[in-house]
Amino acid sequence: MDHVIATAQAxxxxxxxxxxxxAWLAERSRTAAGGDNA
Incomplete structure (x- = not known):
């Protein structure tokens, strides 16, 4: 039972x-493309 729980958590x-x-990669590419955060 513990193995099942550990697998689900992993x-x-x-x-x-x-x-x-x-999300991080999307933010990076948006910034590189000259988005709001550039």
Missing amino acids: ERTAILRRHHTD
Whole structure:
């Protein structure tokens, strides 16, 4: 049972990290393209 919980937590962490990275990359590319934050 503990293994199942640990796996679920690891998957959720990976998803959150990937989402954060995607948002960060989008912000970087928007800035590089001369967006609001340039």
